[in-house]
Amino acid sequence: MEILITVIKIVAVMGIMLGIVAYVVLLERRLSAAIQNRIGPNRVGWQGLLQPIADVMKLVFKEDIVPTKANRFIHDLAPIISISVAMTTFAVIPFGDRIDLFGYDIKLQIANVNIGILYILALTSLGVYGLTLSGWSSNSKYPLLGGIRSSAQMISYELSMGLSIIGVIMIAGSLQLDKIVEVQAAWRWNIVLQPIGFITFVVAAFAETNRLPFDLPEAEPELVAGYHTEYSGMKFAMFYLAEYANTFVSSALITTLFLGGWQVPFVHSLGLSDFWISIIQVLGFLTKTIILVAFFIVIRWTIPRFRYDQLMNLGWKFMLPIAILNLLVTGLVILLI
Template sequence: MELLITVIKIIVVMGVMLGIVAYVVLLERRLSAAIQNRIGPNRVGWQGLLQPIADVIKLVFKEDIVPVKANRFIHDLAPIISLGVALTTFAVVPFGDKINLFGYDIKLQIADINIGILYILALTSLGVYGLTLSGWSSNSKYALLGGVRSSAQMISYELSMGLSVLGVIMVAGSLQLDKIVEAQAGWKWNIILQPIGFFTFLTAAFAETNRLPFDLPEAEPELVAGYHTEYSGLKFGAYYLSEYANMFVSSAIVTTLYLGGWQMPFVHSIGLSDFWISIIQVSGFLIKVVLLISFFIIIRWTIPRFRYDQLMNLGWKFMLPVSILNLLITGLGILLF
């Protein structure tokens, strides 16, 4: 029974996640169009709501081109790594409290492991293999440069990401993600308790997902399309999907660590039944995530790309000291209060 429930949870979460990711692509296109005083795709279905499906059909029917001197096996493997990592990271993120369905108490989290944060950090740093391997196996100078850049960028931002997560762990006293969420009950959200850590983590999340101020691995004016220059068809689709899935997952992680996860203040004082409270909590979680994704998109169309040396300066000379400072302040706060 346990196993069956887990399998159903995996299927439901995967379905919902892929649906959201597909529609995040549409959201990005519509929102960026609105920012540029355009309308954006509005022809396929009502207000363009079927556009993601049309895009997927187009990508499926495209020819899969592999460069002549490319390493075929690794060229095929790289997008699978990227997409797999992007989709499996969500497994430990709690998206709601327990819910009672058909007499079973179901925990709204796929895998409740006691080293949740470590699992996330490990998997996100695994994601860099997808980019670097694709860059190397394509046998193209642009792809290679993109891959090398992505690995250097990941290494420098993983550090400050880990250090700012340490602050959260110190406050919550646990590595388990649902313990961290429970510690943020009411208005004790971590964004209020440690705003510096929030900003460093958010910046590092931007760098990890290769979103615009830090999208050097795929910098269009310099590197054509960066690491996925030599990809087409479904394999390019996998990269495209994994970029947006990464965005979704890192928004979910930021929500869990800093914005109270599924915790909604005052929800217990309305006087609804437990079932509806869980529904509100899950939708609250999703709303927080979608708002963060919109934030990602607006930032993309606001801030120009950093130069490579600026990126490294910001990572090593600013982010790292600031996150260490945040750690010290957090330790001091715990010691005093």
């Protein structure tokens, strides 16, 4: 029974997540259009709501082109690594408390791993392989440059990302994500306790997901399309989906670590039954995440791209010392209290 529940949870979460990610793409297109005084896709279905389906249908029927001297096996493998890493990261993120469904007490988290955050850090660093291998295996100069950039960028920002999380871990006293969320009950959100950690983590998350101020691996004006220049059809769609899945997962992660996860303030004073409280908490988690995704999108259309040396300067000279400093101050405060 335990296994069956887990399988159902996996299927449900995967399905919902793929749906959300598809609509994040639509959100990006509509929002960017609105920012540029355009309308954006509004023809397929009501207000363009079926656009993601049409896009996928188009990409399925596209020809899959592999460059002549490309390494066929790795060229096929790279998008699979990208998408599977982006999808599996969500496994440890708690998207709600417990829910009582058909007499079963279900925990709204796929896997409650006791090394939760380490699992996420390990998987997100695996994501680099997707980009780097795709760049290398394409046997083409622009993808190669994109791949090299992505590996350098990811490694630089992983450090400050990990260090900015440690502050949160020290407050919670656990690596488990559900513990971290429980500690943040009733407005004790980590964004209040760890403002500098929050900022460094958000900046590092932008770099990890290759979103615009740091989208050097695919910088269109310089590298054609970066690491996925030589990809087409469904393989390209996988990279595209992985990018938005990464955005969604990192938003979910920021929510979990800094914005109180599924905690909704004052929900217990409404006098609802436990079932509805759980539902509201899940919706609260989703709302926070989607707002963060919208923030990612607006930032993309606000800030221009960094130069490569500026990116490295920011990562090593500023982000890393700030993260370490934050760590020391947090440790000192915890020691004194």
